[in-house]
Amino acid sequence: MLNDYLREIANVAMGRSSDLLARLLGIFVRQPIPKVAFIASSELHMTIAAADDEAHYSAACQGFTGAGVAGEAMLLFADSSFREMAEMLHYDNLDGPAVNIEVLMDMSSILFGAFLKGIGDQMDLRLGLSHPTVLGQHRQIAELLDHHHNHEQQLLCIEITYTIENHNIQCDMLVLFTEDSLPFLQQRLQYLAE
């Protein structure tokens, strides 16, 4: 029930963020279908590891908070996609580790910003965003998330995979809500459904 409403809201928010991305880059972004599921925080690294496929990923995270709702968004970017992405963003310099950080920061600013604004607008809440952090680069995902799996709480997770047609670019966005946010979300979504 909660999942269905949230998926609906995520769909709208995502439509908005991929539209922005398409406008900024002047390209077509395929509309992905968001997955909504409850996961234990210890499962977090398994969920992401499933998307691993032996590839190397880099990740950026950004916390968000708003009246009663809090969580963190994570963008996982395949290292092999960096160069092409930098090209599409019209960077002057296309190589080197600083460019990867630049791509991660830019993409997370755009995707998180637009998506969370979309969620907030629909639920009538204003979400504050903390400064994003770049997690360790060029490391296996499981290693990346190792320190996450000590805390036991139920997290509500929205997962979206963006693919850009005709380009070797793929990134995964995860939006995780804390356990404490759930009663508030439930209340808000119920209200919207009526």
Next chain:
Amino acid sequence: MPSLNPESVSSFHWMADMVESVEVGLVVLDLKFRVQMWNGFMEHHSGMTASKIHNQVLFELFPDIPRAWLSRKVEAVTLLNTRAFTSWEQRPYLLRFRNTRPITGTEEFMYQNLTISPLCGPSGKVEKVCLMIYDVTDIASSKRALERANDQLAKLNMIDKLTGLLNRGTWENLLDAEFSRHQRYGGNSTLVMFDIDHFKAINDRFGHLAGDEVIRHTAATIRRHLRHSDSAGRYGGEEFGIILPETDTEGALTICERILSAISREPVTVDSHNITYTISIGVAPLTDRPKNYMAWLEQADQAMYSAKQAGRNQIVTFS
């Protein structure tokens, strides 16, 4: 526009006061990059007052600001009406503010995180942007210090403490790598093993500190005679190994003779004792015979024992 009542006038005052005094740099720019607001933090660190730079173009005031980079971010912020964030890791600072703390400041300039936020007019269209500049010098400098410490630890792990040469593990890895390289690409490669003659007698007669000094002296002598591409390691107590890449037997013998004669000629002085000592050297040019680096090492070792048996202070080539 509704007129302000006295209460909202006063709240406007204290809000402006907060914006002025908050320890975050706040700059409002119009879409042509003209400065519309410049708070206290910016005044203090840049040395430029708000009144002086009002309505001036940021890039003209600060020519060092990466113009294309900032313009691109501001364009995205205006187009998408979302915030953009940059971290000190991608660019250490937007404006170069020098270190202001003579005692606790260890960095030359202030590391900054930057947030670019869209500001909408009454119509809902983005008309201005706000730059928020955070001082993250403390975070950056401790993170960099940690990285330096880790690098140093990694290096210490590779080095033999007494001699400063490579330790056994690291040196053996290099030997293995050289062996594999030779198997694939061929060429000349020579391994040298040597040992200090009668080292136990030196220890017994002059003490362990003198023994250490002799080992240190040996290492220093080798280092003086080697080329940049050669790798010397301390293999055991008084046993050393040298990998000579791209070197045939003749070349290796030239180097070894120099080391042998330098060591036998220069006494080590410890507590007014002049200790004269010698070494025995085994040389093993790499052929197709050894199946792995350990077998190659064994050949050099055998040659070294032959040198010992033949009376020490000499060089024997494995054949």
